[in-house]
Amino acid sequence: MPVAHQSNKVILTHPSGASAEVYLYGATLTSWKVANKERIFVSEKAILDGSKAIRGGIPLVFPVFGKGKAPHVTAALPQHGFARISLWKLLNSSDDANAVTAEFGLDHTLISEENRKLWPFDFSLVYTVKLAAETIETKLRVHNIGEKSFDFNTLLHTYFLIPDASKVKVIGLSGIDYVDKVLATTAHQEGDIVIKGEVDSVYANVKSPDVQIPYVAEQGGVQLHLKGLSDVVVWNPWAAKAAGMADFGNEEYHKMICVEAGQVAEFIALAAGGSWEGSQILSLL
């Protein structure tokens, strides 16, 4: 079965041996295996029962990045919005000679009463996960099916499983101004990013659609290709922040880096009847 629907998750299997797993809770992709190796980090302490956003994988940030700010309508929403804490539906699945695809849906009728009150817009999200032999594409489509315009941020908050955070590089963001959320300043990126401690940086309007994460000390790495997305967030909580998170193992920060593609620097305004889409394609270096 290229796409197997279990009670709480969907497993995609490609004839090449590649596979992926997506929880209906948050439509959170929690595994992408290619060349017999897991590429996605999920904390050993992640809560997978649908009571909290999954710590790892690709949580979907929508319709606000972080905490919204008053007087914006998103101000009272939970951190990173409600998409990652809502139960999505499997809409359909298919496969052809190249890829195995599953489509997930969330709309205003499926979110909690509380979030519906906080964000009173009629919307429909379609999230497509397309697994090929050596790549995986995750695409979000946002439809405004109501009569009022709405603003949104979104982010494919990808946690990569890596050999050692202090040895990888993040390449492709040189020459871009960024917001350093750790130091609460803005700065200019010169050269490749190396991780030496806590990092939480928002790069707006990236110049190249490709961001590479080579493992440096060993062969290999991963690459993101952005389509219709212009911002990238780089995050590693490092030791102290990790210790403060109940759903993150104390030593796990060494093995992960979040490189997150989306639209977060500015809200996107989607007019009534309008649609928007953005995606990322992950591949190996």
Ligand SMILES: O=P(O)(O)OC[C@H]1O[C@H](O)[C@H](O)[C@@H](O)[C@@H]1O
């Ligand atoms: O703990 P969470 O709500 O999942 O957020 C995890 C992280 O997400 C993004 O990367 C933000 O830039 C960080 O500031 C935040 O800490």
